[in-house]
Amino acid sequence: MQEYIDKQWAKCLDDFPKKISSYAMDLWINTLQPINIENNTLVLVAPTDMCRQQIYNIYLKRMQEVLREHFNLENVHVLLPEERDEYVEAFNLSHPSADSVLENKATTTQNPFNPRYTFDNFVVGTTNQVIYAAARAVAESPAVRFNPLFIYGASGLGKTHLLHAIGNYIWAHKTSNLNIVYVTCEQFTNAFLEALRVSREKGMDSFHRRYRQADVLLIDDIQFISSKKGVQEEFFNTFNDLYQAGKQIIISSDRPPRDIETLEERLRSRFAGGFMQDIQPPDFETRLLIIQKKIELERFEFEKGLDYELAERLSNLNIREMEAILRKIYFLANFHGKVVATKADMEEVLQKEGTTHEPTLDSKLTPDRILNTVCKYFTIDEKDLTGRKRNKEIVEPRQICIYLMWSQLAIPLTTIGQIFGRDHTTIIHARDKIMEQVKSSGQMKKILNDINNLLKDY
Numbered sequence: 001m002q003e004y005i006d007k008q009w010a011k012c013l014d015d016f017p018k019k020i021s022s023y024a025m026d027l028w029i030n031t032l033q034p035i036n037i038e039n040n041t042l043v044l045v046a047p048t049d050m051c052r053q054q055i056y057n058i059y060l061k062r063m064q065e066v067l068r069e070h071f072n073l074e075n076v077h078v079l080l081p082e083e084r085d086e087y088v089e090a091f092n093l094s095h096p097s098a099d100s101v102l103e104n105k106a107t108t109t110q111n112p113f114n115p116r117y118t119f120d121n122f123v124v125g126t127t128n129q130v131i132y133a134a135a136r137a138v139a140e141s142p143a144v145r146f147n148p149l150f151i152y153g154a155s156g157l158g159k160t161h162l163l164h165a166i167g168n169y170i171w172a173h174k175t176s177n178l179n180i181v182y183v184t185c186e187q188f189t190n191a192f193l194e195a196l197r198v199s200r201e202k203g204m205d206s207f208h209r210r211y212r213q214a215d216v217l218l219i220d221d222i223q224f225i226s227s228k229k230g231v232q233e234e235f236f237n238t239f240n241d242l243y244q245a246g247k248q249i250i251i252s253s254d255r256p257p258r259d260i261e262t263l264e265e266r267l268r269s270r271f272a273g274g275f276m277q278d279i280q281p282p283d284f285e286t287r288l289l290i291i292q293k294k295i296e297l298e299r300f301e302f303e304k305g306l307d308y309e310l311a312e313r314l315s316n317l318n319i320r321e322m323e324a325i326l327r328k329i330y331f332l333a334n335f336h337g338k339v340v341a342t343k344a345d346m347e348e349v350l351q352k353e354g355t356t357h358e359p360t361l362d363s364k365l366t367p368d369r370i371l372n373t374v375c376k377y378f379t380i381d382e383k384d385l386t387g388r389k390r391n392k393e394i395v396e397p398r399q400i401c402i403y404l405m406w407s408q409l410a411i412p413l414t415t416i417g418q419i420f421g422r423d424h425t426t427i428i429h430a431r432d433k434i435m436e437q438v439k440s441s442g443q444m445k446k447i448l449n450d451i452n453n454l455l456k457d458y
Helices: 002-018 022-027 049-071 081-091 098-108 129-140 159-173 185-198 200-211 229-244 265-272 284-298 306-313 319-335 343-353 367-378 382-386 392-409 413-420 424-440 442-456
Strands: 033-038 041-045 075-079 149-152 180-184 216-220 248-253 275-278
Touching (some): 002 033, 002 049, 022 284, 022 319, 041 049, 041 081, 049 075, 075 081, 129 159, 129 275, 149 159, 159 180, 159 216, 159 248, 180 185, 185 200, 185 229, 229 248, 284 306, 306 319, 306 343, 306 413, 367 392, 367 413, 367 442, 382 392, 392 413, 392 424, 424 442
Parallel strands (some): 149 248, 149 275, 180 216
Antiparallel strands (some): 033 041
């Protein structure tokens, strides 16, 4: 019986993500343990009472659709650990331990790369499109175009994602028995030191077989390379052997080679001889795409318009931090028994995290004050500025007003859109139009400076 239950439950776990977010899967569903079928009811064990309540209050209906397919039942009874022993004893049941399940899972895993890090779910924007194209080219044709490929940028911007995406792509499309090795710089260093400790001859033979026989070597966080001469000597020789043999090398770092203090000059030269490209923090449009993609992948349910507001509010965070905020918002909503995360949940999380925007001018500055000042400067009526007129005498002041509200008040674009009765795309276009003119036009800089002075004297 237990073998059947485990087999069908495994099928359910494969199908639950179609209806339940991966975050909820990790937090609640994957912690459940099926132990029996009794009176057309699947008996599960939850680790905590909170988990049990989440199942009953939020996820049960979505689980039932899958349970009907694989178990031909939909009734669920959830026990707590303290209730399990008594239940198991009463029915004389046996079930595998968590450790044995993990061991079995581990033995069936061959691909060393994170399956969630692929090219398909990497969000491409203006700040990362070049390195994305280069990474894709390397994955499709290793050691043909860019070798070595050196990816650098601040933490949390997607470097590790790209390395795993390259590895996953090659793994899925390889036509021969390619030896693909992924390692962090710390792991490489520790493996080298351990090889020396075991025995220089025997240990190093094993070390060389692992790294110098790789067809594709991906090494993450090279900035942590040791200043010890032996470590860098070994990496230099490994690099040379692979490069001369026509093998692909992909390296990531949080800074360019010239800024890695512990890096020997000859390694800097080797890295610079390949293709180097940085990843910049995402702009608004890219942040929005990342947030929307995350919501889609995790099957989060967010209140309409919340994604745009988050994209605006989280401008000072990297991608990893943004994703953490999204998970916290959705967790908070679930904790309060809600299926859909609301603006109130967002505000509570941002308040706790200290992720808020402060006005760049005095606290008395308001949208109405900016609106009134712009109208006075251009001698136009407020109704025309917020109305539907599209002549140049109105459009440009309107765009300037939108830009000032965005830059001086740091309020969400959705809020600005409500003031002008326009959707977010129109607001984004207006903001970006002025931003471009600020870069290229001295006249626009003068206009903005004049208006800012009026605002200060208001």
